[in-house]
Amino acid sequence: MPPPRRAARRRDAEENRARVVAAARELFAEEGFEVPLDAIARRAGVGRATLYRNFPDRGALAAEIFDGNLRELEAQAAALGERADALLELLRAIVDMQVEAHAMVPALLQEPRAPDLAALxxxxxxxxxxxxxxxxxxxxxxxxxxxxxxxxGLAMIAAVTGDTTVAARRRRARRALELLLYGLLPRGESDTSD
Amino acid sequence: MPPPRRAARRRDAEENRARVVAAARELFAEEGFEVPLDAIARRAGVGRATLYRNFPDRGALAAEIFDGNLRELEAQAAALGERADALLELLRAIVDMQVEAHAMVPALLQEPRAPDLAALxxxxxxxxxxxxxxxxxxxxxxxxxxxxxxxxGLAMIAAVTGDTTVAARRRRARRALELLLYGLLPRGESDTSD
DNA sequence: GCTCAAGCGGACACTGGCGTCCACTTCCAC
DNA sequence: GTGGAAGTGGACGCCAGTGTCCGCTTGAGC
Structure with missing residues (x-):
């Protein structure tokens, strides 16, 4: 069946919904995925009922937000095309995104996962x-x-980027990615142990 | 000053304390550091007040438990002496310990840290x-x-060892350590980018 | 065995987050 | 302007986890 032609929402309702999403985006970034839903409603300047009417639970809200981030990454992937270093570039992009919006990677990759997020x-x-x-x-x-x-690897990096300032998160995230890419052992020798 | 010669505890009190510690050790391992204190008291078969009387908070309880683990690691370090590979052996030992008692590493290395655990x-x-x-x-x-x-690096590894069975934790922990030691990039070539 | 302080644990009060309900307000078609 | 449906948000009840209190029990010294 065709998508059931949602009756046009009232203009104020549309606005409130947008403000909830914006507030959630900010607070997920600032406080992480576990931030209380009250706090989001308060930041958005709406009652809790309004938030719940638009998004039945945290997962639904997160799905809307992370969907945007994911589109961005998919666009980047498309732009990189078949370049051999596309994977490394994407990893860097994802880690950078995790720095700005540090809820996404753990929410998507850590267990247990909210059902709405499984598809993402x-x-x-x-x-x-x-x-x-x-x-x-x-x-x-x-x-x-x-x-x-x-x-x-992405989940490992995300785990150590819990710092409160964006700058501190960026520093740790870059170092963690660097450690993970190159390893702790010295390069350029073969290690035959194990 | 000399340790203030604690008046001998009653035998049953001593026993209860030991059972609380044992229960906490099990539950930290099974459920992680965030396990409710009720659950620990229940598993130990004592009332909550008994737990609180012995350990004012989660940190104090954890400190007692992790202190034992840490002694073990210190003994291993001493046994390894000045061997050049002592660091790698210790890392393996810590990761193994994290598999068995998977609360310790995150509790000790992740922020924010309970004050009792800072010394550890x-x-x-x-x-x-x-x-x-x-x-x-x-x-x-x-x-x-x-x-x-x-x-x-240890915190990164700990972050991906949340699986419920010991076997699954062990598998993931070993792989994570392996990835981190050797890196994601191929060995034996110099990479001059970045 | 008796005594009594040390020790016990169930009951209670408090907190913070979740989800719902409903009397009131606001938008918009007419 | 006005009627009435769509939308709002504060108030409420619920739950899980924390920490404390206090009347009862029990070990151990005599």
Whole structure:
């Protein structure tokens, strides 16, 4: 059936909804995914009922917000096309995004996951699949890397970016990505132990 | 001053205290550091007041438990002596311990930290300092590695070991350590970008 | 065995977040 | 302007976790 032609919302209702989304975007970024829904409603200047009317739960609200972020990443992926370093560029972009909106990666990749977000998590994996394949083919990343390793890596980085200021988050996130990309061991020697 | 010669506790009181500690050890391992204190008291078969009488808060209880774990690690460090690979061995030991008692690393290394645990966190850093120095001198790890990078790495690994079964935790923890040690990029080539 | 302080644990009050309800307000078609 | 449906938000009840209080129980010294 065709999408049931939602009756036009009243203009004030539309505005309130937009303000809720904006407030949620800010607070997810500032406080993380666990921020109380009251706080979002208060920041938006609406009652809690208004928030709940528009979004039955935290997951629905998050889905709306993260969908935007994900579109952005998908656009970047498309722009990078078949470049061999597309995977690394995407990883950097995702980590940067995590710095600005530090709720998304943990919300999407950490267990347990809200049901509304499961589909978005699949989009992340799909986003990374082709670039990973090409990066491996081009010898840009180690051969045995699976898609789950990449998302695990992102979750690992996200876990240490809980600092309160954006600058501090950026510093830690960059260092964590650097450590993870290059490893703790020295480069350029083969280690045959293990 | 000498420790103020605590008046001998009644035998049943001593027993209850021990059962609280044992229950907390189990539940921290099973459920993580955030497990409700009620649950611990219930598992120990004592009332909540008994738990609070012995440990004013979660931090005090955790401090008692993690202190034991830390002693074990310090003993291992001492046994490893000045071996160049002592740092890597310790990292493996800490990750293994995190698999069994998966509350300790996040509780000690993640912010914000309960005040009782700050001293234990300093012990972790002290534990790693000398092995790190020697590992660098021996070329076992990259030159620019700081002590904070090592603890960051441990926190990163801990973040992805939230699975419910020990076996699943072990698998993920080992993979995460492996990724972090060797990096995502292929070995044996110099990468001059960045 | 008796005594009594140490120790116990159930009951209680408090807090913070969630989700719902409903009397009131506001927009908009007429 | 006005009627009435759409929309609002404060007030309310619920729940889970925390911390405390106090009348009862019990171990241990005599």
């Amino acid at each position: 998590e699949r989009r992340v994996r799909r986003l990374l699949a082709a670039p990973l394949r090409r990066a491996k083919a081009a010898g840009q990343v180690r051969e045995d890397l699976a898609i789950g390793d990449v998302t695990t | 966190e300093r012990r972790v850093r002290r534990l790693l300092a000398a092995p790190l120095r020697r590992a660098k001198a021996a070329g076992q790890v990259r030159e620019d590695l700081a002590i904070g990078d090592v603890t960051t």
